Amino acid sequence: MEYGVLINDSFHYDVRGAFLFCISKEDNIDIYFLNNINDELIIDIKPSVRAFEYDRIKFKAIPQSLYFLAEYPLDILNEGLKFDFNILNKQITESRYEEIIKLRPKKFITNQEYIMDFSAQGHIIKLFDEFPEIDKEQIKYINEEYIENSSFDNYIDTSVKINVTGNEKEIDLHIENICTNHAKMKSVEILNFQINYFLKELDDALINGLEKLTVCHGIGKGVLKSKIHEILLASNDVKSFKNEYHHKFGFGSTEIFLK
8 A cells, every 4th residue: 555645535533633643454554644733744764764754655645534655563562663743734924843752562552442433452642733833943862964074873873882781871971972973063963963863762761661761961061961851740650759869870860760
């Protein structure tokens, strides 16, 4: 089946907004997108796992319409399946919606609900109620576009050893420890690189079922620590976290306890 194909142009759903339907189908997962607002949307989705990027899915989504996006084998959840959304609204030309949706294997299997519209088990993920009006100049801290002419992975210092003991992991986000080519990077580029590196390690810890992640962010002006704490507060996968004295990193680290 083609990707991004219209399934139903008059799909009835009681809740307004944009949704991702993840439907269990034997050993596979079917992914659908529902545009349940009154505006036409331009959809650009980049599906990927840890070691591979799938073809981008691009299409126009008319109002109150359901689209089939893709089918994946169920065991791909163990590889960190995620969807990088970039959505434009034809009626709000100065704005866009960006979001990264990650499917966690444990939660997907154990927390499914019966979705009557599909007569199957699965998950419903709401992207937004109304299309958000965002300043197009706003800097999104997980935006990787600050790193020009090279991918994030090309900058990572693969020689750096991350300390993993049992169900715990320690990572040091000081730029000289994680980036091989940081001498000419601006401060905003360094900050975004560190945050992206942290997101990647957090995702890896969750996929591998770790219980604790200790992140050394340093003290400085506290910008990196604040950004990391914002991410943790917004995450449903974090049980708790604390910024107290650590025997190895002092007060420049945060201990994160994962669900």
